[in-house]
Amino acid sequence: MTHSLHRRGTRESLSGDFVVLGCPATGVNKKGSAPKTRKFLSICYKHGPINLGDMKTGNIYNTTMDDILSRVTDGTIVQCTFDNRE
């Protein structure tokens, strides 16, 4: 249920939901992760997510994709929610 608590519906209608997280590792690859995280979000966006964003900036229901991308820094943890696997 991580990062999908905003979803409302029946058990059947939510059965295809899955969440993809992007999390840089402190001390390993956090430094310089911002451009990679932006690219990850952009790839996710192309595949029709029903939600996408990061914890601090917000998601596409309360701000814009451009705002989310512009606020990504080294270490930002992002998530993307899909409602089907196609």
Next chain:
Amino acid sequence: MKADKDKCIACKRCFPYCPMGRIQTCERHDEIPGRVYIEIDQEACTDCGMCLRAKICPVNALFQPEEPWPREVRGVLSNPMIEFMGSQTPGRGTEEMKTNDVKGTFLPGEVGVGVELGRPGVGAYFRDVETVAMALMKADLGYQLAAENPVTHFMSDKTTGKLRDDVLGEKAISAIIEGKCKLEKLPEVLRVLQDAAKTLDTVFTVEVITKVPPVGEVPIVPVFKVMGMWYSINSKNNMGLGEPHYKFYDDEQ
């Protein structure tokens, strides 16, 4: 969280946003005739900031004062926007398995065991967190606490799981004890948690983390089946896409 009684008009628009439920009372202002304002129960409030972030107060009455220690821990654990310096991760926990592919936090033969105490509407006092942490450490099962976890940071004795006395009366929406042990110790660890559950004034869920070996058999599943424990199939999976890849096995390329 507090509401400025000189601004608040008791419209109640913030009520539905409180994860702890109905913790507000309406009071009559003693200087402004006819004015009613809300008082937030400071004992029940976990300073999560949800009502403030919702930006629904029409008169900007809600405000979060800078809280001194030990109340400060409420926000650290309950407000996801506050990053705990020890973990450098927003929220209550650590990176745990999310970065296992590059950090090797959980090796083959090891299991991560996290205990998440509290839930919206219930919360958890740190005295209950301490009860579980001390039970785990007293059992002497080789359970190693995650050093970067906020709860570990609040311990006065990390060998016994004892928390600082001044935080025991504080409360969070939820708090996670994180650590790891050997796979063969998992049944005993789970039994310790089952026993500890009987003494708590809150609820908890248990997360168990394992490295899935190349053959694909999830090594913790047989443990749950033998013990007759229900487990959720909605697992969190590390896809192993991170670079540089941690070398888990000697023959790994």
